[in-house]
Amino acid sequence: MRHPMIFALLAGSVFALAGCEDSKQASVGRAIDTVTAIDQQNMADLMLAAGDPDEAVAYFSTQAEADPENIRNLRGLARSLVRAGRTAEAVPVWQNVINHPEATNDDRVLLADTYIRANDWERAEQTLNAVPPTHETFDRYRLEAMIADANQQWARADHFYETAAGLTTRPSGVFNNWGFSKLTRGEPRDAERLFTQALQHDPDLFTAKNNLALARAGQGNYTLPVVRMTQQERAMLLYTMAIAAIRKGDETMGRTLLQEAIDTHPQHYDEAVRAMRALEGGGRG
DSSP states (O other): OHHHHHHHHHHHHHHHHHHHHHHHHHHHHHHHHHHHHHHHHHHHHHHHHTSOHHHHHHHHHHHHHHOTTOHHHHHHHHHHHHHTTOHHHHHHHHHHHHTSTTOOHHHHHHHHHHHHHTTOHHHHHHHHHTSOTTOOOHHHHHHHHHHHHHTTOHHHHHHHHHHHHTTOSOTHHHHHHHHHHHHHTTOHHHHHHHHHHHHHHOTTOHHHHHHHHHHHHHTTOOSOOSSOOOHHHHHHHHHHHHHHHHHTTOHHHHHHHHHHHHHHSSSOOHHHHHHHHHHHHHHHO
């Protein structure tokens, strides 16, 4: 009488063991899928952060062809194309991204950024206008400032530059762009202040050093700013101020600064030499 009971227990044990085995296999499968997904994400991050732009384009092109519905692959391809300077190709990829059901407002902001890089300011503005005002990010306001600048809406541009600068721990680029905006408006004193702020946050930002020299020259001040610079950078800033002086009609100051730039540069300074020869040739004429 006990045999049926024993058989039932044994059968139950067999099925339980089979169920455990299936569960283990499923767990292993999920673990492998997880590791694969993590590896793919790590590779994607590496390609975007440090990889050669063209290699990144090739990588994400392959990934997008293999899994075209994966928005991460489309984003990676779009960002890689932008890094590679292939903005015309990046635009339709970003458009595919924002048409994806998982698209975010950050994606729309990046599309607007790509339009600006492609010099399509009208579409950039339209794209940003479609982003809800509650989406308050550094990138959004940085682009809003640039678009306001392009439209010569100076008060609006100043507002957005100030807002963007407050939303990042690395505002040197914002201050530099804001300063250049002031410079093009004919406000060199305000521009000088902003370039100085940019260099306080990033003392090695040469663009801000060069723009600072321009702002000082615009006020008739041809002394070098007191900032950290290499000997080569010093020569380049002298050259920048020389050209600014010549354009203002002060050829004597321009000649003096060109000669100083030539003497300062650690190597042959071809641009300054050619400018000096052109100046001397014009003087003889």
